Amino acid sequence: MKNADYDNLNFRYFSNPMDFMLMGLFEWRDSTESDKSTATFEKLQKALTAIDRQHCLCQVYREDHSLVEIAENRLQDVPSDDVINTLTEKKLIGDCVVHLGVELGISIGDIKETMHNFPKDLNGQINDLLVKWKNWEKSDRTKPTIYRLMVTLKRIKSAAGLAFVKKAYGVE
Known part of the structure; x- marks a missing residue:
């Protein structure tokens, strides 16, 4: 993602980190797939490693069944x-x-x-x-x-x- 795109996302969603992260993922997916490439977890993991960012996307989400x-x-x-x-x-x-x-x-x-x-x-x-x-x-x-x-x-x-x-x- 280009710095300008990142800054734009940050400006629009800075008040809510969850919105910022989700919209960042959607923007990454859309830009990747608009280049006729498939957005995969492996590509995301490589990108995060390249910028020295740890990820937690692979954690298992356990459904809460209390309801x-x-x-x-x-x-x-x-x-x-x-x-x-x-x-x-x-x-x-x-x-x-x-x-x-x-x-x-x-x-x-x-x-x-x-x-x-x-x-x-x-x-x-x-x-x-x-x-x-x-x-x-x-x-x-x-x-x-x-x-x-x-x-x-x-x-x-x-x-x-x-x-x-x-x-x-x-x-x-």
Whole structure:
């Protein structure tokens, strides 16, 4: 990655290191593949070694199954608009726009579009991602469920958001 590209990423995502790292990976993947080359972990590892950076991408991600115990039938419903809106209005999610989008299964193109359409409006970005996710009929993604939203909130470490959703749906 050229220094100017790195500086641009840093300028746009400096406030959230997770967003910076994820967007950096997406930019690297896109630039590699636009050169008709396949982006592989081996290439990424060589690049990180060349700049004397240690990586932790090969760590095994162990799924937290604590929410599976409460995955009742009613949690397979689509979350209500009121819940989606309250998560945004009460600022219960945080500042992890890219991480939220990735965990919800939204494409990087849609995440970038949201960030472009709502510059400097964190709540607008979060709400837009949640609405895009909820309107799953228009995409090939899996059905958005209350359970899936809870798993996402847990993964992005949104304790306030998770607590709200649990309370809204009577989950203990």
